Amino acid sequence: MTDVAPAATETIERTLVLVKPDGVRRGLSGEILRRIEAKGYTLAAAHLLDATPELLAAHYAEHEGKPFYQPLVDFMLSGKILAVVAEGQGVVPGFRSLAGATNPTEAAPGTIRGDLGRDWGLKVQQNLVHGSDSDESAAREIALWFPGLGL
Numbered sequence: 001m002t003d004v005a006p007a008a009t010e011t012i013e014r015t016l017v018l019v020k021p022d023g024v025r026r027g028l029s030g031e032i033l034r035r036i037e038a039k040g041y042t043l044a045a046a047h048l049l050d051a052t053p054e055l056l057a058a059h060y061a062e063h064e065g066k067p068f069y070q071p072l073v074d075f076m077l078s079g080k081i082l083a084v085v086a087e088g089q090g091v092v093p094g095f096r097s098l099a100g101a102t103n104p105t106e107a108a109p110g111t112i113r114g115d116l117g118r119d120w121g122l123k124v125q126q127n128l129v130h131g132s133d134s135d136e137s138a139a140r141e142i143a144l145w146f147p148g149l150g151l
C-alpha cells in the first residue's frame, strides 16, 4: 500500500504521559519511552521539569479531598518529572492499557506498572506513570504541562 495523506477530517489523537519522580529516579524513563514507541505511538513533545504546587493542584483537581491527595502532591514534588505528549489513533486508551492498573500489585504483567512497579507500603501508590483518561482530560492536561505548545 502506498502512503496517503490523512483526510482533512482526521484528527490526531494525543495523550499526556508523565514519567513520575519514581520512574525518573529509578532510571526507567528510557524503558517507558521505549514501550510507547515500540507500540507505534509517536512522541510529539517531551520535557524534564520540576512540577509546582500550582500545576499539580490543577492537574489533580479531581482528587482534592481524598486521603491520598496530599501524599500524591508531595510525591510528585519529590523529583524531576518527564512530561511527554504521545500521539496516534487510540493513544488515550492505548497508553492506559500499556500503563496497567493504578495499583501496581494488581497491574498485569506486561504492563509498565505490572512489570516495573510494586507497592512500597506508602500513603500513595508510586506507580511510575500518569496517562490521561479521556480526550477531554488529555487536552486539558497538555495545555497545563505544555503551555504554548499550541497542540
Ligand code: DAT
Binding pocket: 063, 068, 072, 101, 102, 123, 124, 125, 126, 127, 129, 130, 131, 133
Ligand atoms: P490513575 O493514575 O491510574 O489514573 P487515579 O487518577 O485514580 O489513577 O489516581 C491518581 C494517582 O493517585 C494514582 O496514579 C496513584 C494514586 N492513587 C490513586 N488511588 C489511590 C489509593 N486508593 N491509594 C493510594 N494511592 C492512590
Ligand code: MG
Binding pocket: 131, 133
Ligand atoms: Mg487518573
